[in-house]
Amino acid sequence: MAELTYRDAVARGIAQEMTRDESVIMLGEDIAGAGGVFKTTVGLLDQFGPRRVRDTPISEQAILGAAMGAAMTGLRPIAEVMFSDFFAVCWDIVANQIAKARYMTAGQVDLPLVIRSANGGGSRFGAQHSQSVENWAMSIPGLKVVAPSTPEDVVALLAAAVRDPDPVLFFEHKSLYASKGEVPDGELVGELGQAAVRLQGNDVTIVALAAMVPRALEAASQLAGRGVHATVIDLRSLVPLDVTTVAESVTATGHLVTVEENPRLCGWGAEVVSIVAEECFYDLDGPIVRVTTPHVPLPSADALEDLAMPSAERIVAEVLRALG
Amino acid sequence: MTEPPDIDQRLTMFELMTDMRLFEKRAYDLFLQGLVKGTSHLSLGQEAIAAAFGAAMSENDWTFATYRGHAHTLARRVPMGPVMAELLGRDNGLMRGKGGSMHLTSVPHHMMGSYAIVGAHLPIAVGAALSASYRSSGQVAVCFFGDGTTNIGAFHEALNLAAVWQLPVVFVCENNLYMEYTAIGSVTAVARPAADRAGSYGLEPVVVDGNDADAVYAVAVAAMSRARAGDGPSLIEAVTYRHGGHSRADPGKYRPDDEVAAWLERDPIVSYRARLIAEGVDVALIEQIEAEAKAAVDAAVAEATAGAEPSADLLEMHVFADGGSSWRN
Structure with missing residues (x-):
């Protein structure tokens, strides 16, 4: 067991898989010589060489197109899109090509690839380098969508994503890169589609993802001081979605609050909430509440971005509102 | 520079072109009968390019084509029956009716797909070439696209990356002079939409008569040899003309009558047939090839x-590798 940063966990997870499987290669901007603009891929060029760890031009369509072509012809590429906002310039390759190829060909095409990207707000980068776009990916049939919140999950879920036979969008949260956590020694391989219960409480179920998980845990701690005991579920993966864990918890607590960074309309919480409303309606003891960013582009100023992002205080207030 | 095609290869090209022509004419008849739904884009008049590459490529080389991909699919010897059935949306179609005319794919034949978003498949072909290079497999990716593609970003991203990494990919621009309904020259800053961009990526400009199968074959062999030797990508501009409109919905009335008439005179199959006979091929052999093509099309329709x-049950199959579409537990 060693303490690792979320940032270093990325390189560890990739190295684990590249050591195991020669068909794993990496493509992306500044990932090789520079070790990534977020320093998530430091050391991989030295360890695996320039044939397997490849710096690309600023050409997101070429990066993801090449990853797709390589995946359909026998490799297992890990491509990086530096900031998830940049998916907007290559979304055709993601949504029209990668996501649909297997279906349109009646299963002829295998696409075992991973697209990693730095997602999320809190870094004062402004509206084009701060978005949480995991809900874009969630809305496209054919993609798996993963967003870890801890260093251990970064390693384990990255390994699972590389081994998965389907295309996986792997959203790393840029405000978590410096966070630390214990990571077991040896090979780690997680399972996609398994939520984690981070805290067990009887009064309310709080469902969160990525950087909103520690935020929700902070809120839960404040709530405990007021005698309200929350269960905090880290979804970890939006597709596959672990409905079972959420539904079991809501059945026990009778209350659901989702905490997401997506802007209000069509954020992932809306899907979770609609499922729970349909399937757990008679177990609910109060209104379901979503905590989101307001439906605005993220501003850059400290005061405004902090106001936009769900804070522990806002989560506490919304939970208390949900409990009536 | 390269050896001309031998007689077997020339007969193969004639056979492929004849197959493509008769197949697509029959497919068009089936549209008119309401049996083929949706849209389709025919290669009538452009067959020499796909046929010449079909003859020049090795079995393990990959084809990446566009929504105008019937000819390129047949060029890889994909059987006509499943292709026609796909156009009709039947369970015995090449993709069991899930793709349709614009997405013909047959991985066992190394026909790696027909792509209906202009430009998207160029970087995908680059990825296949990266795979070939990484695995030292000797395979070449051949990527066909229209003149309109030269003005979209993915074209330039793909050309640059392929050139930087010296990958075994051959980009084939089928310049039929019109991007959909608009003359390519009126919306492009250079006269030769592909060739005049080659220099930007350190490549030689290559222009070939796309209606002359022998000429296309020669540049195809040269480009594939270059790719296999590790000398990187090529960009070929094959000038041709479609006999019909852009798609089923388009009668092609924006084209001057005399231009259409002049190109119909240059039909790649009629002229190639005459050339083969003039050079001594037995007419009976030609007629046999034509009869076999017609019989094959009849059988495919049946x-x-x-x-x-x-x-x-097919509706919710094939989204994920487990065969289904389940996104939750």
Whole structure:
């Protein structure tokens, strides 16, 4: 067991898989010589060489197109899109090509690839380098969508994503890169589609993802001081979605609050909430509440971005509102 | 520079072109009868390019084509029956009716797909070439696209990356002078939409008469040899003309009558047939090839029309590798 940063966990997870499987290669901007603009891929060029760890031009369509072509012809590429906002310039390759190829060909095409990207707000980068776009990916049939919140999950879920036979969008949260956590020694391989219960409480179920998980845990701690005991579920993966864990918890607590960074309309919480409303309606003891960013582009100023992002205080207030 | 095609290769090209022509004419008849739904984009008049590459490529080389991909699919010897059945949306179609005319794919034949978003498949072909290079497999990716593609970003991203990494990919621009309904020259800053961009990526400009199968074959062999030798990508501009409109919905009235008439005079199959006969090929052999093509098309139509409608379970199959579409527990 060693303490690792979320940032270093990325390189560890990739190295684990590249050591195991020669068909794993990496493509992306500044990932090789520079070790990534977020320093998530430091050391991989030295360890695996320039044939397997490849710096690309600023050409997101070429990066993801090449990853797709390589995946359909026998490799297992890990491509990086530096900031998830940049998916907007290559979304055709993601949504029209990668996501649909297997279906349109009646299963002829295998696409075992991973697209990693730095997602999320809190870094004062402004509206084009701060978005949480995991809900874009969630809305496209054919993609798996993963967003870890801890260093251990970064390693384990990255390994699972590389081994998965389907295309996986792997959203790393840029405000978590410096966070630390214990990571077991040896090979780690997680399972996609398994939520984690981070805290067990009887009064309310709080469902969160990525950087909103520690935020929700902070809120839960404040709530405990007021005698309200929350269960905090880290979804970890939006597709596959672990409905079972959420539904079991809501059945026990009778209350659901989702905490997401997506802007209000069509954020992932809306899907979770609609499922729970349909399937757990008679177990609910109060209104379901979503905590989101307001439906605005993220501003850059400290005061405004902090106001936009769900804070522990806002989560506490919304939970208390949900409990009536 | 390269050896001319031998007689077997020339007969193969004639056979492929004849197959493509008769197949697509029959497919068009089936549209008019309401049996083929949706849209389709025919290669009538452009067959020499796909046929010449079909003859020049090795079995393990990959084809990446566009929504105008019937000819390129047949060029890889994909059987006509499943292709026709796919156009009819039947369960015995090449993709069981899930793709349709614009997405013909047959991985066992290394026909790696027909792509309906302009430009998207160029970087995908680059990825296949990266795979070939990484695995030292000797395979070449051949990527066909229209003149309109030269003005979209993915074209330039793909050319640059392929050139930087010296990958075994051959980009083939089928310049039929019109991007959909608009003359390519009126919306492009250079006269030769592909060739005049080659220099930007350190490549030689290559222009070939796309209606002359022998000429296309020669540049195809040269480009594939270059790719296999590790000397990187090529960009070929094959000038041609479609006999019909852009798609089923388009009568092509924006083209001057005399231009259309002049190009119809240059029909790649009629002229190639005459050339083969003039050079001593027995007319009986030519007629036999034509008769076999017609019989194959007849059989394909019979196979396709006898096919069942896709069953309901297909709707939610093939989204994920487990065969289904489940996104939750």
